[in-house]
Amino acid sequence: MFTFIDLFAGIGGIRIAFERAGGRCVFSSEWDVKAQETYYANFGEKPAGDIREVHDQVPDHDILLAGFPCQPFSIAGVSKKKSLGQAHGFADETQGTLFFEVAKILRNKKPKAFLLENVKNLRSHDKGRTFRIIKNVLENELGYTVYHEVLDAKGLVPQHRERIFIVGFREQIHFEFPQLPKEGPPIRSILEPEVDEKYTLSDKLWSYLQSYAEKHRAKGNGFGYGLVDLDSYSRTLSARYYKDGSEILIPQEGKNPRRLTPRECARLQGFPEDFKIVVSDTAAYKQFGNSVAVPVVEAVAKNMIIALEKNISITKDREEKEQNA
Incomplete structure (x- = not known):
C-alpha cells in the first residue's frame, strides 16, 4: 500500500x-x-x-x-x-x-x-x-x-x-x-427516474435563456444554453451551474427543460452512489462543478x-x- x-x-x-x-x-x-x-x-x-x-x-x-x-x-x-x-x-x-x-x-x-x-x-x-x-x-x-x-x-x-x-x-x-x-455512456444513464419540479426552469428564466442565445447567435457568437441530447454527452459542468444551469439542460416532454439534480451532477462526475451530499443544492452544484x-x-x-x-x-x-x- x-x-x-x-x-x-x-x-x-x-x-x-x-x-x-x-x-x-x-x-x-x-x-x-x-x-x-x-x-x-x-x-x-x-x-x-x-x-x-x-x-x-x-x-x-x-x-x-x-x-x-x-x-x-x-x-x-x-x-x-x-x-x-x-x-x-x-x-x-x-x-x-x-x-x-x-x-x-x-x-x-x-x-x-x-x-x-x-x-x-x-x-x-x-x-x-x-x-x-x-x-x-x-x-x-x-x-x-x-x-x-x-x-x-x-x-x-x-x-x-x-x-x-x-x-x-x-x-x-x-x-x-x-x-x-x-465514446462513453449516454447522459440518460445518469438521470433520476423522478425529479422534483423545483429543478424545472421557470417560464421567465427559460425565456431569458432563449432570447440571450438568440441575441448572441445573431452576432455570430456561440454563447447560449446547452440542451442535452440524452443519447450523447453534456457540456462541461462548471462551478457556476448553480446560477441558472444553462450549460446542461435536460429536455422534458411538454414542459420547460430542467437542470440536473445534485445527485445527477455527482453521477456525471463519476462519484459513487453512496457519496453523501450534505449541503444545499447551491453549494453542491459548486462543489461538483469544481471537482x-x-x-x-x-x-x-x-x-x-x-x-x-x-x-x-x-x-x-x-x-x-x-x-x-
Missing part, C-alpha cells in the same frame, strides 16, 4: 480515485468550509485549512495529489478578471501563486511521485509562459521527470470535460497516460502505480523500443 496527501482536496474526488488504486490518505487540505463539511461526511476527517499555513503539518508520503485552483488560468476566469481589471495567472496573489505552495512541499518532502490537475487552458495561458514556469520548477528546480496530457472524460462519463494532468516521478522512469475510450471526473483520475492513478512498481528507466525503455523497431 502507498500513502498520499490530498491538497486543494475539494470534496475528495481525487482521493476516491487513489483509494480505489490501493492508496491510503495521510493528510488533506481544503480551505472552503462547505467543502470541508462534505469531505468530513464522506471520509470522517476534516481537512486542514489554508495550505499556506499548514506546511508543518504535512507528513511524509509517497504521492502528492493537488487539483490546485484553476480559476486564475481558466478561460472564463481569465476573461472575468480582465473585464474587472484584475490580475490573473501567477499575478493573482490569492490563487495563482498557490502552485508554489505545492512546490515547497515537493521540495521538503520529496515524494516518489505527484499528480497535478488543472484546466486545459493552463497550457496556453499567457502565451504558454505560465506552463513553462510550472514545468521549469518541477523539472529543473525540483528534479522530477514530468509527463503531461489533456484527457477528455467523455469516454468514461457522459460529459465533455477536458483537463490537463501533470504527472511527475523522482526517478527517471517510463510512464504512459491511459488510453480512454472515445474531477473520478474514473479519469482513477485510470491515471492505476498507470502511475504500475509505473512505480515496474520502475523501468526511460533509457532502458528507449533502448528496448529501438531494438524492437
Whole structure:
C-alpha cells in the first residue's frame, strides 16, 4: 500500500480515485468550509485549512495529489478578471501563486511521485509562459521527470470535460497516460427516474435563456444554453451551474427543460452512489462543478502505480523500443 496527501482536496474526488488504486490518505487540505463539511461526511476527517499555513503539518508520503485552483488560468476566469481589471495567472496573489505552495512541499518532502490537475487552458495561458514556469520548477528546480496530457472524460462519463494532468516521478522512469475510450455512456444513464419540479426552469428564466442565445447567435457568437441530447454527452459542468444551469439542460416532454439534480451532477462526475451530499443544492452544484471526473483520475492513478512498481528507466525503455523497431 502507498500513502498520499490530498491538497486543494475539494470534496475528495481525487482521493476516491487513489483509494480505489490501493492508496491510503495521510493528510488533506481544503480551505472552503462547505467543502470541508462534505469531505468530513464522506471520509470522517476534516481537512486542514489554508495550505499556506499548514506546511508543518504535512507528513511524509509517497504521492502528492493537488487539483490546485484553476480559476486564475481558466478561460472564463481569465476573461472575468480582465473585464474587472484584475490580475490573473501567477499575478493573482490569492490563487495563482498557490502552485508554489505545492512546490515547497515537493521540495521538503520529496515524494516518489505527484499528480497535478488543472484546466486545459493552463497550457496556453499567457502565451504558454505560465506552463513553462510550472514545468521549469518541477523539472529543473525540483528534479522530477514530468509527463503531461489533456484527457477528455467523455469516454468514461457522459460529459465533455477536458483537463490537463501533470504527472511527475523522482526517478527517471517510463510512464504512459491511459488510453480512454472515445465514446462513453449516454447522459440518460445518469438521470433520476423522478425529479422534483423545483429543478424545472421557470417560464421567465427559460425565456431569458432563449432570447440571450438568440441575441448572441445573431452576432455570430456561440454563447447560449446547452440542451442535452440524452443519447450523447453534456457540456462541461462548471462551478457556476448553480446560477441558472444553462450549460446542461435536460429536455422534458411538454414542459420547460430542467437542470440536473445534485445527485445527477455527482453521477456525471463519476462519484459513487453512496457519496453523501450534505449541503444545499447551491453549494453542491459548486462543489461538483469544481471537482474531477473520478474514473479519469482513477485510470491515471492505476498507470502511475504500475509505473512505480515496474520502475523501468526511460533509457532502458528507449533502448528496448529501438531494438524492437
